[in-house]
Amino acid sequence: MVSYIADNVKDILKRGFIEASAPCRIDMGGTLDISTFYYPLMHLNPCTFNIAINLRTRVSLLPFEKKMIRISSRGFRSAVFPLGNAPFNHPLGLMFAIASFFRAEGIHIVIDSSSPPRSALGGSSAAAIALIAAFSKSFEIAGEKPLSRRQMVLIAHAIEQSVAGVPCGLQDQLAAAFGGVNAWYWRDETQGSYFVKKSVLKKEFAGDFEKNLILAYCGIPHESKNINSRWVNRFVSGKDRSLWDDIVICTGNFIEAVSKRDFKNAAVFMNEETAIRRKITPDVLDRVGRRLIMSAIKNNCGARFTGAGGGGCIWAIGEADNIDKLKRKWELILLKRKGAGLIKVKPDYRGVSARKRQDYLQKSW
Secondary structure, three states, X not given: OHHHHHHHHHHHHOOOEEEEEEEEEEEEOOOOOOHHHHOOOHXXXXXXXXXXXXXXXXXXXXXXXXXXXXXXXXOOOOEEXXXXXXXXXXXXXXXXXXXXXXXXXXXXXXXXXXXXXXXXXXXXXXXHHHHHHHHHHHHHHOOOOOOOHHHHHHHHHHHHHHHHOOOOOOHHHHHHHHOOEEEEEEOOHHHOOOEEEEEEEOHHHHHHHHHHEXXXXXXXXXXXXXXXXXXXXXXXXXXXXXXXXXXXXXXXXXXXXXXXXXXXXXXXXXXXXXXXXXXXXXXXXXXXXXHHHHHHHHOOOEEEEOOOOOOOEEEEEOOHHHHHHHHHHHXXXXXXXXXXXXXOOOEOOOOOEEEEEOOOOOOOO
């Protein structure tokens, strides 16, 4: 199947381009999706909660020069390399690595994300899932069997971990592929699938749930490797183990509260989890992030950084009237930093999707 795309995708693209998109996410209980953590913590039933959100990353495949690959993405300088020499340590290295896996030379990959660059919303993983879905769509057009969502997740995760240089979790890829409001329980992969999906809120509750959420971009990009590496290194060396036990328990309690739409207690458990993480890494929040968190607590809401923090976004949960009050408080805080602001957000239940289009992109890259 992988060799088939190299031989046929260019002919397919002459008749129209392929477009795929996948949602970003907000989360709690991240890092527990890394095997370094969930294997030693297996006795506590470790899990991660995430909400796929309506900030989607779109990937388009267009024809390009023979034996070359070009990648264009908002916020990055376009890059062109021969497929065999494409660098995986480049800012767009994950995309080059995926293209190399599929032997996709002679292609222009255009990435357009509706989330701020490096906002800690899982945008790179959403782009990876969307790119794989675009290639999968080409299989389908050519009469081959397309990839399942599970296959897309496993390919994206394996390639990302192989080029990242640090352990990587699965939750970003899962949210991008499946969408929805879910808890992901981590299992022993030798016994079969190492993730189990549990829907926390059904789609019919999505409209009301929007009123219980707020998302803010803090105006500075995050760098997840630094924070994640410190969490991993400290855990491996035997430090903070009891605190990670507490993170597992907080996350489980949070999921139970959200499933009952008990947002008052969900806020309590979220604040407990955030406090534990700040104890392990006090610099996980910057000055603006600390002010946002404190404001949420004062207004009876829960707040947490997305992903591994260190910049990017903060999200909050709470009863609708408390969230409404908090929005006004957060707007005042965010006004003091250039580029910061609230992001309108709601759950995305669609997950990844792909299609072939006959019209070509109008934007010049």
